[in-house]
Amino acid sequence: MPASPVFPFMPGGAADGASLPSGAVMLTDLTGSLRFGLKGGGSAGWLASRGVPLPAVNRIESWRGARVLRLGNDDILLLAEDADNALAELAGNWHGAIEPKGYSSWREEGWAWLRLSGPRAPSAMERLCALDLRADRFGTEDIAQTRVGHIEAVTFRSQAGFDVLFDITASAYFARMVTAAARHCTDLPIDTEGRT
Amino acid sequence: MKILTCPMNGPRNIDEFQSFGPVRAEPDPDMTADADWSRHLFRAENRRGMVVEWWRHVPSNYFFLAERDLVTNEIIRTFDASERRAQS
Numbered sequence: 582m583p584a585s586p587v588f589p590f591m592p593g594g595a596a597d598g599a600s601l602p603s604g605a606v607m608l609t610d611l612t613g614s615l616r617f618g619l620k621g622g623g624s625a626g627w628l629a630s631r632g633v634p635l636p637a638v639n640r641i642e643s644w645r646g647a648r649v650l651r652l653g654n655d656d657i658l659l660l661a662e663d664a665d666n667a668l669a670e671l672a673g674n675w676h677g678a679i680e681p682k683g684y685s686s687w688r689e690e691g692w693a694w695l696r697l698s699g700p701r702a703p704s705a706m707e708r709l710c711a712l713d714l715r716a717d718r719f720g721t722e723d724i725a726q727t728r729v730g731h732i733e734a735v736t737f738r739s740q741a742g743f744d745v746l747f748d749i750t751a752s753a754y755f756a757r758m759v760t761a762a763a764r765h766c767t768d769l770p771i772d773t774e775g776r777t
Numbered sequence: 778m779k780i781l782t783c784p785m786n787g788p789r790n791i792d793e794f795q796s797f798g799p800v801r802a803e804p805d806p807d808m809t810a811d812a813d814w815s816r817h818l819f820r821a822e823n824r825r826g827m828v829v830e831w832w833r834h835v836p837s838n839y840f841f842l843a844e845r846d847l848v849t850n851e852i853i854r855t856f857d858a859s860e861r862r863a864q865s
Contacts, residue, residue, distance in 0.1 A: 639786065652837060653785075711789075728790075728792070728793055728836060733836040
């Protein structure tokens with residue numbers, strides 16, 4: 582299987598030649614998955630009026646198979662891996678609404694969404710992020726807005742490891758950072774050539 | 778590593794923050810003498826004591842206030858801007 586290129590791949594662009602590591606530390610690109618972010622006055626109220634449960638800031642709630650991430654009082658991001666219909670319906674309602682509803686934070690265009698997994702993912706994360714992200718300190722419903730691999734990022738736990746959201750223009754840089762961190766923390770093979 | 782406690786995100790490396798300078802009075806330009814207005818625009822304070830400053834946690838784009846000792850550089854406390862509005 583060929584190594585996964587970094588999304589969005591553009592010949593001659595910064596990501597040209599960059600690929601995602603696999604093996605003991607693995608990156609999976611979820612950037613193409615549906616997500617919907619609202620920001621600004623009225624966004625929390627509008628979502629609540631549509632029955633979306635709003636957690637405390639920096640916490641995660643579930644809604645119809647999607648995850649609701651509260652990044653600020655009026656900064657909310659919904660992620661769908663398996664809830665495309667619910668999220669598409671909500672986004673459609675928002676576009677048609679005229680009441681105070683915040684504004685689109687354009688997360689589906691502006692942010693990359695990568696999943697760090699593999700048996701040595703926690704060790705790699707220790708090298709990428711200064712926060713204490715051990716399971717007893719950082720639970721499945723917690724969010725950390727911090728730096729991961731020296732870039733501003735939002736991270737939280739997934740079943741496989743850690744999900745990381747960050748500026749999409751840094752995708753290739755992030756993939757290379759993770760590969761370098763992985764090679765420093767394990768003797769197990771880390772591949773970017775598609776051999777594993 | 779120097780640590781600053783963000784009211785929203787908790788203790789973080791100060792590298793994650795950006796300083797926006799002291800909270801300043803906002804005089805009405807129509808009601809202020811030219812000399813005082815000029816001082817407001819072009820003169821910066823350089824005194825000892827406590828200062829309340831604007832800071833931003835960059836990854837979350839959250840602006841808040843920090844009270845700092847100008848002599849020891851110690852951060853006394855950090856707090857949400859709504860607390861200042863509630864006091865004024």
